[in-house]
């Protein structure tokens with residue numbers, strides 16, 4: 016164990032159950048080694064409320080995840096990040112002003128829309144969604160969330176990830192011609208009144224750099240080199256890629272897919288490299304696991320043993336993540352509608 020690791024473990028032992036460290040699947044192995052729980056963003060946010068003895072929660076992930084943990088934890092618990100500058104570029108592609116403007120456009124042209132917001136979004140965007148009758152979703156339950164809207168005879172306004180939105184619509188049998196892309200940099204999202212009138216789903220033009228890096232060419236190369244391989248990608252990948260794969264799914268679904276694979280199988284995975292490497296390590300000797308392309312989230316990588324240790328030693332006030340109470344109340348509406356699905 017390195018010296019940094021020993022110091023972190025000594026502080027963890029001192030705090031005992033009063034300290035909870037959460038590590039997202041995309042964190043580096045040296046950080047995950049100190050986590051009490053690993054998981055995707057929502058699993059971890061839920062855990063924060065389950066550990067009743069934890070006074071301080073350290074979220075090793077990106078900013079919107081720590082916000083969700085703050086909103087779903089008990090009021091006497093405090094949530095901290097080792098590196099508060101670890102944001103999510105995709106979440107930041109949807110700001111409150113742009114979403115409000117888009118909502119006004121849709122409201123004036125029918126009003127039969129409901130917002131569905133990916134948990135990879137800021138608390139303010141979740142609050143706007145809650146205020147307008149919508150709900151949050153994860154990449155695991157996006158199809159259920161879409162169906163919840165359709166069952167009410169409404170149309171879906173999804174943000175901030177174009178690709179998860181388009182892939183979910185496709186999974187539900189919605190034709191590409193009924194899915195329109197709203198570009199917040201253009202007047203009226205770049206959409207004509209006719210396009211808005213005929214769309215069943217409108218998706219925000221946002222993306223995750225890590226998953227947008229996967230391409231049709233990479234899939235063709237794997238099919239040529241490893242014809243026996245199964246390919247699974249995350250649904251934040253472009254729809255052309257997803258449709259050529261054997262399977263697609265959230266991080267939790269990718270883990271389940273790998274766990275269920277038969278001995279000796281080759282599986283090529285398109286998601287953040289740290290998770291792929293961890294799975295390859297865990298199943299070494301049983302499965303042959305490869306990355307579709309080494310794709311790393313630079314923001315997830317901002318957390319390391321050094322800034323984790325510094326946080327545990329000094330607990331600076333600036334490292335605490337606290338969502339404004341009014342914003343949190345409205346954002347919780349959209350999270351609770353999702354949890355009730």
Ligand code: SF4
Nearest residue numbers: 077103104223225312
């Ligand atoms: S992997 Fe993508 S969605 Fe996740 S934090 Fe990084 S940029 Fe955001």
